[in-house]
């Protein structure tokens with residue numbers, strides 16, 4: 001029987017072991033999509049205990065704790081629940097997460113950052129609490145230490161166009177911090193024309209862009225000015241949550257008329273919403289292409305399902321799920337509208353629904369070119385799919401349909417500074433997948449070729465693909 005979480009964790013043959021230990025393991029990390037706070041990075045946040053580091057913002061853990069019957073006060077705090085109470089509730093939950101990546105991630109994080117090899121459970125909780133907190137209170141466990149220890153060379157945070165990016169600018173001045181912290185342009189609030197957040201956001205955009213937005217031309221000019229500002233601070237990626245993919249034939253005049261209706265507080269139909277989103281997103285896509293950015297589409301999330309809890313806790317609190325909208329036709333038409341003008345930027349397509357794996361894996365082949373290897377990417381298994389099965393399915397679909405060798409690889413998409421072990425998790429799976437091909441005679445035992453591909457998918461492809469200036 002294989003020992004739990006040993007050096008050859010997830011590596012089931014000698015070739016896989018060789019590929020991981022001699023090629024993947026030492027590669028740095030480019031985490032091109034996450035939700036870390038640039039302020040916490042700049043201020044070099046210290047964590048008062050493992051609860052703050054683990055449970056203050058991780059809705060993956062929150063979902064598991066709720067499913068395990070933990071009272072909400074132990075999940076998201078409040079009602080007098082102490083940090084130790086919350087940690088103990090998590091420690092009681094972990095053994096019940098067998099089969100969920102949380103079980104592996106939690107133990108990997110204890111091992112890699114704190115040298116703790118105890119199983120996480122109620123019995124060991126007091127000792128883990130004491131040991132880890134003692135380390136967190138010492139040197140080497142502040143936010144930037146955890147990034148540096150993990151070999152991270154780029155962190156792309158997720159930022160609203162109205163953000164001042166003050167912390168990204170300040171971080172550039174920090175001596176000796178060998179990691180770029182770059183903003184990602186996330187203009188969802190400016191696309192979601194039918195949400196309550198839209199008009200307040202337009203007003204704020206006008207303020208930061210230096211002029212009242214009284215029409216669609218003003219909006220587009222303001223969006224462009226913010227894209228160029230993000231670019232000036234080092235931003236090279238955008239990110240769009242397309243909970244459904246909108247496409248509708250339209251014109252600038254039609255989009256402008258729809259925007260004018262919204263400004264007046266008039267109802268905008270779904271068809272009009274699609275027209276507004278289509279024109280605005282293609283406007284942005286052309287700008288991304290001009291600037292050499294990579295455009296990310298995160299598709300088919302079904303968000304904030306629990307109205308009662310959304311009212312209490314807000315978004316990204318563990319009440320989301322997978323959407324099952326049909327994406328092929330609108331997505332092809334959106335991408336083709338840009339490509340038709342030779343203005344399709346580098347694009348990374350993620351869907352939360354694995355039913356879309358072969359749809360995305362084939363759509364990307366329709367728009368490759370421009371002399372850019374892997375220009376259009378099938379993005380890594382995302383959120384509910386960054387599991388062993390989900391990541392394997394995505395990589396196998398990409399290998400079957402496109403070029404796994406040109407994949408820009410994993411990201412954490414996390415709000416926790418301890419999540420970099422997700423890259424190790426991914427790399428082990430990648431090495432085992434390729435190792436099995438070799439052991440089965442489906443790939444040559446050519447370690448120069450395969451080791452090169454492993455290092456490319458682990459780091460070098462992302463280094464070449466994104467214009468991060470590495």
Ligand SMILES: O=C[C@H](O)[C@@H](O)[C@@H](O)[C@H](O)C(=O)O
Nearest residue numbers: 035241298316382383413414
């Ligand atoms: O892995 C989970 C993610 O952090 C999830 O919360 C994000 O994907 C967020 O909803 C987004 O749209 O960027």
